[in-house]
Amino acid sequence: MQAALSADVEQHADALANAARAAARRLAQASTDAKNAALRDAAARLRCEHRRLLDANREDVERATAAGESAAFVDRLTLTPARIDAMAQGLDEIAALPDPVGEVMSAWERPNGLAIAQVRVPIGVVFTIYESRPNVTADSAGLCLKTANAVLLKGGSESRATSGAIANIIRDAVTAAGLPADAVQSVDGGRDVVRGLLRRDDRIDVVIARGGEALKRTIMEESRIPVIKHFEGICHLYVDETADVDMAVRLCRNAKTQRPSVCNAIENLVVHHTVAATFLPQAIAALRADGCEVRGDAAVRAVVADVTPATEADWDTEYLDLVLSVHVVRSLDDALAFIAQHGTGLAEAIVTRDERAAARFLAEVDAAAVFVNASTRFTDGFEFGFGAEVGISTNRLHARGPMGLRELTTYKYQVRGAGQIRG
């Protein structure tokens, strides 16, 4: 039922996928030292060759500016010497982390004498699809290299010159370390090549995707490969009956306005009616001081009259911007039901001094990360202490929530015997 692709596109996707598979097989046997040497050398080369990177980036920036992209977009796309240094530092930090590959997750002996070990191994070939942010190219390549996964990198087309230059520099370092260059490949070509790759479930083991609705639709329709999704987050902060109101104001402000453009920022604030009169005026004043627009239901507007009325659509909208919708509930049960209805299962938080309410919230809210008296913004690989941030998975299977290096691995069972047969 899938759209036909041209022979050229098929051939190009085949070549990329085959080269990745062959590289993955060799890379899986690479020593930690060789992988770390490649990572450190890649960091050094990014710093040395910053001229070449800035030239490539200028091409992308000029094209994006001419195409009328927003200033924020162009800013995210733009490289500076400081940003190149930060990318290089990221690779050095990945080199310094422990290697998850080869880790014995558990080992045991059976009554018949079989010795079984569950050992971490690379997933194999990873296809990453992401927006036009140059640092993601370096991060993804570095994380996959450390975990011995061959990676196909497909950044937004607006960053293609920059991404290609970064990938080429990293490939040089990979080769210099005696590892296969095709461990890191930049995917050139448009959406058709992406479609072609999404069908290569015989060659590619996982797709890691982040992006907007169009990408999500393409992947849902096309991919025969398992996808680790990094999609939307509609997160809530619930201010319970017994909340410390000052703490609640602080958490609400942080969770909404510290960085509104990310998935773990809140979109909806839920407030127990008994604290509405004291909490809402302070919270709304603080949010407005940060430039945040507040929308609310009738109960909110009964307390703070000049709040914009919230529509039904507001409760299901990921603004990724300085807009917050506020809903008043009669009980913890109502709050839990509201979150179950509107949350996307990424991160949810409660502010409470009641241990029973906290325990119920932790147990009953079905989300990757559930917080008591802390900001949803901590839903992050670095903040969790994983040392590296692969992303924040909105899947339930394999990896859920903040992903570290381990989540880029799978396992195999190694079994040693002395001639045992099954009876």
Place this chain on the structure above:
Amino acid sequence: MQAALSADVEQHADALANAARAAARRLAQASTDAKNAALRDAAARLRCEHRRLLDANREDVERATAAGESAAFVDRLTLTPARIDAMAQGLDEIAALPDPVGEVMSAWERPNGLAIAQVRVPIGVVFTIYESRPNVTADSAGLCLKTANAVLLKGGSESRATSGAIANIIRDAVTAAGLPADAVQSVDGGRDVVRGLLRRDDRIDVVIARGGEALKRTIMEESRIPVIKHFEGICHLYVDETADVDMAVRLCRNAKTQRPSVCNAIENLVVHHTVAATFLPQAIAALRADGCEVRGDAAVRAVVADVTPATEADWDTEYLDLVLSVHVVRSLDDALAFIAQHGTGLAEAIVTRDERAAARFLAEVDAAAVFVNASTRFTDGFEFGFGAEVGISTNRLHARGPMGLRELTTYKYQVRGAGQIRG
């Protein structure tokens, strides 16, 4: 691009999926005691109501016999009092296992004082699709109940009366334990209802599928839901230069003929040329004594002249029957390359006395289970000591190889703070 389904089918799939989702939410909060009570009561009811089960089963058996199904097929479909008792015992055994739900997988504190715990939780709604084996209905229901997943059971249509009767008895026990009956639902209706359910990625969290090519194709084309596949296994036994020849004969015989119809039986035997002259005559005689047909390449037939020539297709065929293809190699490298080319990544074994060869085989063979001097037939949840057998996954992600109860769970992060905000 997907085929349109009738409104009736859509509505039926909707009703099943919605009821499962609602049940899953309640079931996730059920106590271990309540779940175990339901399992034990289900076991007792299966034993008590064996008349009702045998009557339902007679209907299926008569239909299958009239339809000209093979004797082996009808045998697998047939219930007897002993088989009913075995099903009941299976449920009692699941009740006796530790509950994985709520298990703290790891817990740590961050420098900022946040206390993070990674806690096992149910996946949610599981849709299982399997062949016409009545015991799988009871096993799947029991395993999902223990892990607090709501389950949609779709067995082969030839077993529909039996499956429905088993599911109804288990639902009665679930209700009696105060749990939602729709935690266990038998899916009636044909392939269209299955197609309808495979599109409900908003309601169903995972598909667990085992079956033949037609099912595989349907699922690949239709499913928007992550699938844990239990598909084919082309497994190898490699007899190395330094193998103990007696052990190799014993392992080869066990891995091929002890139960040829299962995925972890071997299909290809790979032999180092230096042991071919001593090993092959003994092995082939032993296999033939067990009724196994042997096919071989020219080097095999140079040793045992009356072996049927193997065709290229033989190396990629899962016989699931008493047929074995034998290939002679010049080196361990050739054996590894052959296995990489023809293996499906399920289970592979080496027979060797050379530790270097064993270590290379364990490291370089990319399969869920890799064995040294033991039969591939041990690739099994019970044999691994998991206490229960969910199946043997041919996925790389989430669960690989033998699956126990833990593999029917996911996790969430529970984070407790004292008002921390992100800087």
